[in-house]
Amino acid sequence: MDAIWSVLAISAALAVGAVSPGPSFIVVARNAMSLSRQHGLATACGMGLGAGTFALLALLGLHAVFTAFPMAFLVLKVAGGMYLLYIASLIIRHATAPLQMQSAADGTGLAVTKLQAFRHGLLTQLSNPKTAIVFASVFSALLPAQIPFWFYFVLPLAAMLIDGGWYILVAYLLSAEAPRQTYLKFKTAIDRAAGTVMALLGLKLVFAAFI
Numbered sequence: 001m002d003a004i005w006s007v008l009a010i011s012a013a014l015a016v017g018a019v020s021p022g023p024s025f026i027v028v029a030r031n032a033m034s035l036s037r038q039h040g041l042a043t044a045c046g047m048g049l050g051a052g053t054f055a056l057l058a059l060l061g062l063h064a065v066f067t068a069f070p071m072a073f074l075v076l077k078v079a080g081g082m083y084l085l086y087i088a089s090l091i092i093r094h095a096t097a098p099l100q101m102q103s104a105a106d107g108t109g110l111a112v113t114k115l116q117a118f119r120h121g122l123l124t125q126l127s128n129p130k131t132a133i134v135f136a137s138v139f140s141a142l143l144p145a146q147i148p149f150w151f152y153f154v155l156p157l158a159a160m161l162i163d164g165g166w167y168i169l170v171a172y173l174l175s176a177e178a179p180r181q182t183y184l185k186f187k188t189a190i191d192r193a194a195g196t197v198m199a200l201l202g203l204k205l206v207f208a209a210f211i
Helices: 002-019 023-034 037-059 062-068 070-093 113-124 129-144 151-174 177-185 187-208
Strands: none
Touching: 002 037, 002 062, 002 129, 002 151, 023 070, 023 113, 023 151, 023 177, 023 187, 037 062, 037 113, 037 129, 062 129, 062 187, 070 113, 070 129, 070 187, 129 187, 151 177
């Protein structure tokens, strides 16, 4: 019974973390509105796989690694911040480009495949050190002293469904006609605002690594 309550408590904590705004929300929302519902859903599935990966790493001792090797967390922060800055630069650079000429995944002007959108979501999730530390902290606090073997299957799956499910909902809602038309009408301003927020988040990560 204690193991069941532990799973429920961890799932609830992860659900709260999933709905908090951040770079993942920006990426899913923008892909859903600027590309298509299918691209948004693919991005959301990438986010879900990233969450499942962090859950498995947390079970395997992510918190212990960060404690024993602080440099590992510093490297994750810098790499994550640089990736967010890269994505922000692409968004801002193509803010004035016609929608059909831009790529949310690589900024090359080529058509974006659903696989690229999936990879974009996965890399955005894995590059976020906040997600890593949230998973490590939640699991350290709420895991039982003796971890049942089935936790290694159930908790990554739960994390995948929680994060993926939330962003699938976001993609589905924001790819509807009304939000999409609003985005098209104010595309330049929205992209510049989203890119600026993403850049600020990236800079915050980079500077925080050295403070």
